[in-house]
Amino acid sequence: MNQEFFNLEVKTGGQKLYEFTDQTINWIKKNNFNNGIVNLSIQHTSASLIVQENADPDVQTDLINYFDKLAPMDNKLYIHTTEGKDDMPAHIKSALTNNQISLSVRNAELLLGTWQGLYLFEHRINAQNRIIIHHFIGD
Amino acid sequence: MNQEFFNLEVKTGGQKLYEFTDQTINWIKKNNFNNGIVNLSIQHTSASLIVQENADPDVQTDLINYFDKLAPMDNKLYIHTTEGKDDMPAHIKSALTNNQISLSVRNAELLLGTWQGLYLFEHRINAQNRIIIHHFIGD
Amino acid sequence: MNQEFFNLEVKTGGQKLYEFTDQTINWIKKNNFNNGIVNLSIQHTSASLIVQENADPDVQTDLINYFDKLAPMDNKLYIHTTEGKDDMPAHIKSALTNNQISLSVRNAELLLGTWQGLYLFEHRINAQNRIIIHHFIGD
16 A cells, blocks of 8 residues: 655635646656545635636636625624634635545546546635645555 | 446436435445445536435425525526536536545445435536446455 | 544534544544544534634634525425424535545644644534544555
8 A cells, every 4th residue: 555645835816716636647647656545635724625617717707706605705794703804704615615525546547527627716815825735545 | 455446327317316325335245345435526517426315305306496596597697608507507516515425335334324325416407427436445 | 454443423412513623633543543544424414524613613603604594494495394494404504515524644643734623513403413434544
């Protein structure tokens, strides 16, 4: 059994989807992983990991707008307001999406569908340094 | 360490929950898996994988209706409308639920609760061919 | 390869977040796990597992209130009402969050961010006995 770890750092600048599919695939290739699971976990509760469409960028804009309407940045709606109007909505968006994704690797290939990409979904307004832990277990 | 892969194909015909618990359990039995993780990932971003109640079918109807209200099929709400009024809501429902589930197998038994079933949640209106990757890692 | 299982029982008393980070970490320490995945799965579809902020308890109150507004306890909205006004909203909240989380362990340490805690999110009003399966695979 082989296990490897890698911390991917993503510098974000506002509420957007940041694709990191290539960084994950490059790490798999560089390490010659064959079969196994890549466990991704983001070490923050105000940003998410999601698998989404990588074709039309309008999908990303619609997602951002949708989640902003679903969890509005309106201090009157929340008790926890000390960290800014975007912080509580960010925790809610995190709860509505995912902190963690497990992906399968088969014959050295990351098993994603043709139109699937890996994204960090940033929910905070200001610049952030985000850590996405990559953990491979397999052979 | 033992690893096996299996692509389950599900032909869908509209916005419904399609149960596949038996297919997953049969695959585990056929391969004599003992202890390990079954990693399920759907290779599409307009359908989801969910674990839900398998007792009262009304729960499924309520879930479908609820998600349709939460992400309405109304082109005026979205920029990405070229693939039909159901496509952007499908991506949103995918983001709100799951693309991927990891289940544990212990002593050859899939560890689901008494009332839990595995479902493909189809968000598109028209017929689709969906692939759910099954990946076992264990012994 | 080492695999261990442990059923954590959590007695809940109403719609709240119940932290169990310490129980998971203690189980890892007691068993001297080194590197691997801890797969957590809740055996119920009316409560969730989430990773959330462990600093300001107001975040938890806001989350509970938010999800109650998003999936209201109003029998007129649902067909499945026989198990109480909180049951169908509980299934919806379960679908909107997670039944299952995979966490990484590296050098005997559970890889959670500084402000992250593990929570059972109870969606039912009455007291419940919840089982969270812990499954370690690694070395």
